[in-house]
Amino acid sequence: MDFSEKDSVDAVLASFADTPDPRLHEVIEGLVRHLHGFLRDVRPSLAEWEQGIEFLTAIGQKCDEHRQEFILFSDVMGASMLVETMEAERQAQDATASTVLGPFHVVTSPERALGDSVDSLGTGEPCLIEGSVAAPDGTRIPGARIDVWQADEQGSYDVESGGRQPLGNGRGLFTADDEGRFWFRSIVPAHYPIPTDGPVGALLRATRRHPYRPAHVHFIVEAPGYVPVTTHVFVEGSEYLDSDAVFAVKQSLVRDFATVDDAEAAARHGLPNPFRRAQFDVVLQPAGS
Template identity: 60%
Template sequence: MTTDATGTTTGTTGSGTTASGPVAPESTVTDEAVGSLAGTADPRLRDLLTGLVRHLHAFARETRLTQEEWEKAVAFLTRTGQTCTDTRQEFILLSDVLGLSMLVETINGDRAAGATESTVLGPFHMTESPARELGADIDLVGGGEPCVVSGRVLSRDGTPLPGAVIDVWQADGNGFYDVQRPDVQPPGNGRGLFTADAEGRFWFRTCVPSPYPIPTDGPVGGLLRATGRHPYRPAHVHFIASAEGHVPVTTHIFVAGTDYLDSDAVFAVKPSLVKDFARTDDPSLAGEFGVENPFRHARFDLVLERS
């Protein structure tokens, strides 16, 4: 006896038939797998698992998945899990390069008009950013072109949000995050946790980020090579901004004119997030930010919607 997804019970004769006649074994196993989820107490979990089973089974039928291919897929996922560490998240990287991270962000990132657009978290928000004073330099190793990033955190109606928290992280001038090269970069390099001033303003010193390849020494790199894709991301700085009574936003700013803006390996570029890192030689501005001329300056306001 089997119970299908609708709860209907049918009898089997033991040779791929039911009391009403022959059945398709492929459909039967799908219905039985879905039926086994009927007792899931959490309705949302039941819906998610039911959809997952149905789509996975449909994929296997549509592609006529072979046993050898299935075994290779299991081995690939096993290697992906084994590659993860406290400072590396290969599964997020896999989700990123398949476009799933950006799809989920897009589904859930429907912002009100005027609010800063969100984008993917990325695989390198793996360690806590150190608290820093406004104006601090997050580039602890040097070697890149000096830069200042400044802006305000605002509510959608333009009201400044004093005390807003801005979490920042980026790669160094050579395209590596601190967790990738702990023998070269001190912990916290390229990272900072800032608190906006009474007017919602924030600013910090850093280096101009550069395009860089996502890690290719693991299973995800093998997948990119197998599909003839490049691993590069355009130059960018990550942000998470939050303020009381408002919806946090996870976003980037991308350096205008950088390579790979039209072919980001993780599909995360949005036109509103491409910003000019303008070269400036303004003595008063240099004095205000505590840098030497000339330097690059990027202005970026983070606009949050009310929760």
């Protein structure tokens, strides 16, 4: 039977008819229908289709243990945030909002004690980030794990700094105390461009989109019996809060990194005076709720 535009979807779906996993069958069927619909709508030439395949191939070739270009592509297309948003609809409204993982969670964060600094360079504006982890009813969660990573004051992560930063700089894995509290020292991160030296950067240039993200610190917070949350803390007043290249800003995640002039508090935390401080309390949804 000749393959035709009119019957293309039916022909391809028939080839997947014996897929044993119901969810896989549902996903494949949706993909085929939308992919063929896209092709009929756009009607690419063979040369354009080959160019598209070359673009996806280049994305894969750009990935390594320190770089995830496919996540970056998903991010700039808004796909990552759409999946996050749909997932959030299944979570408690009073849980901390989630947002994108980003392409730089590719290195295991070093274990650090509460109060330690994630910054080993000492070249940025010192700050203290503190908070608590609790259930929606306010019950504190002792022993919660808080994984953090961030760019430096020049807007780059350790894995993309060309050796300027040691691996692990800007990263830390902390354990909340018996009252669910956590605190650590860092520097105020800068806004920065996502990597533009690969195919995703070429796409942004071709479409005249800027590559910038507002200043933020990444968090993954988890505890047994609770749904983990992947989120950010955004620096209030940062550039690009209204035009994040990956659409990840949520107002509930924006925090004031306020200037604190308190010599006693600075000495207690091992910081110069004055310093900057941000408060970020995390609420985790109980698993199965």
